[in-house]
Amino acid sequence: MKLLKIAAGIVILLTITINLKAQLDTAKNLPNLLLPEFRRSLIKFKSGEKKTAVVNYNLATEELVFLQDGKYLVLDNPQQIDTAFLANKPFVPVGKAFYEVLLKGPVTLFFQHKCNVQQVGSSIGYGQRSRGTGPVNLKTMYAGTGTYNLEIPKGYEVIPADEYWIRKEDGQMQNFVTRKQFLKLFPDRQKELDQFINTNRIDFKKPADVAKLVSYISGN
Secondary structure, three states: HHHHHHHHHHHHHHHHHHHHOOOHHHHOOOEEEOOOHHHHHHHEEOOEEEEEEEEEOOOOOOEEHHHHHHEEOOOOHHEEEEEEEEEEEEEEEEEEEEEEEEEEOEEEEEEEEEEEEEOOOEEEOOEEEOOOEOOOOHHHHHHHOHHHHHHHHOOOEEEEEOOEEEEEOOOOEEEEHHHHHHHHHOOHHHHHHHHHHHHHOOOOOOOHHHHHHHHHHHHO
């Protein structure tokens, strides 16, 4: 009888392990997740407490997703977190989203990782498709399922929609994507910054290049 109990316990443990592995496998390389897979990461809370958790970031809903006891969870109050380190990169809460901190200084630079999800357009020939019906609210789409669904529904595609944000010394947050939008944020230095961008071949699609530009502004 004792051997039977031990055997039953092993079967249950194996079943849990297999189910969890299958769940993790289905969450790998999803286009709406920041990391290719869930990773154990350091979480620093504003209370001073530090914990590690298995997490990823949902670009579509802009939520930090925790994997705990085989379930995907999100925090009701992400403002409790001071910094989450995803792939060793610092992310801080802004509203209910988390922005990556690219540079700290008199002008702090953030990167908002996000995407839109829209219906795939119909084929119009020559390998092209018509435009979809526009961004979809995944919160609504997932409502009523009873679970947090990470997979994008069939017939929908992920469209990157990343943005940069800067916070000046006065605490004001301003966003930009393009060179033109960036220069408008510094009207008194437009000529100077335009020349720096040209000389250093700053590519606004590369966060490291933008960080170099903002570092120059801060005098670093």
